[in-house]
Amino acid sequence: MKRLKLAILISGRGSNMEALLKAAAAPDYPAKPVLVLSNRPDAAGLETALEAGVPALAIDHKPYGKDREAFERAMDAALSEAGTEIIALAGFMRVLTPRFVEKWQGRMINIHPSLLPKYKGLDTHQRALDAGDAEAGATVHWVSPGVDDGEIIQQASLPILPGDTPDSLAARLLPVEHRLYPEALAKACAVVSART
Numbered sequence: 001m002k003r004l005k006l007a008i009l010i011s012g013r014g015s016n017m018e019a020l021l022k023a024a025a026a027p028d029y030p031a032k033p034v035l036v037l038s039n040r041p042d043a044a045g046l047e048t049a050l051e052a053g054v055p056a057l058a059i060d061h062k063p064y065g066k067d068r069e070a071f072e073r074a075m076d077a078a079l080s081e082a083g084t085e086i087i088a089l090a091g092f093m094r095v096l097t098p099r100f101v102e103k104w105q106g107r108m109i110n111i112h113p114s115l116l117p118k119y120k121g122l123d124t125h126q127r128a129l130d131a132g133d134a135e136a137g138a139t140v141h142w143v144s145p146g147v148d149d150g151e152i153i154q155q156a157s158l159p160i161l162p163g164d165t166p167d168s169l170a171a172r173l174l175p176v177e178h179r180l181y182p183e184a185l186a187k188a189c190a191v192v193s194a195r196t
């Protein structure tokens with residue numbers, strides 16, 4: 001079985017990244033982490049990755065100002081240098097330009113905290129609560145140029161309980177995300193490997 005070289009992009013805590021690293025510690029998991037990349041130098045997940053023995057790098061987007069393409073060229077160079085074959089966005093909070101997305105299309109996936117196509121973008125839990133939804137959830141999808149718009153790989157849901165707040169919902173959803181993402185990444189790897 002081929003193990004695809006995996007890069008994980010984060011911006012903060014990195015708990016989904018950690019779930020992927022744990023899954024990928026199994027020798028028969030179809031992805032092998034080669035790089036964790038953060039656009040924020042203070043992302044807690046960078047330390048977690050280093051402790052797990054995975055190369056971790058921050059490329060701060062701030063010095064690039066409005067020049068998103070220059071920032072992405074720097075990321076792209078690091079991704080290529082690591083031999084990246086598949087990218088998992090895990091709480092990566094920068095919108096990517098169509099140029100970057102098109103380059104990695106079919107090889108880049110994302111986890112989003114809603115049952116897409118509902119609630120693309122931010123404040124997903126508040127919006128689910130405001131709408132009176134009976135359930136919330138998370139979606140892993142292929143990344144396409146539209147925000148949170150690509151083909152769905154896998155979803156997981158949970159009931160919204162009386163008295164739920166955005167915070168309580170996010171906290172209950174997190175372990176669900178941690179089970180979902182490794183499974184969905186394995187499916188994505190199968191698709192990429194079958195193509196090459």
Ligand code: GAR
Binds near residue numbers: 013090112113
């Ligand atoms: C997760 O809940 C993830 O679904 C969400 O950010 C959190 C990151 O947590 N992603 C997005 O909102 C993407 N638009 P983590 O850093 O602990 O994995």
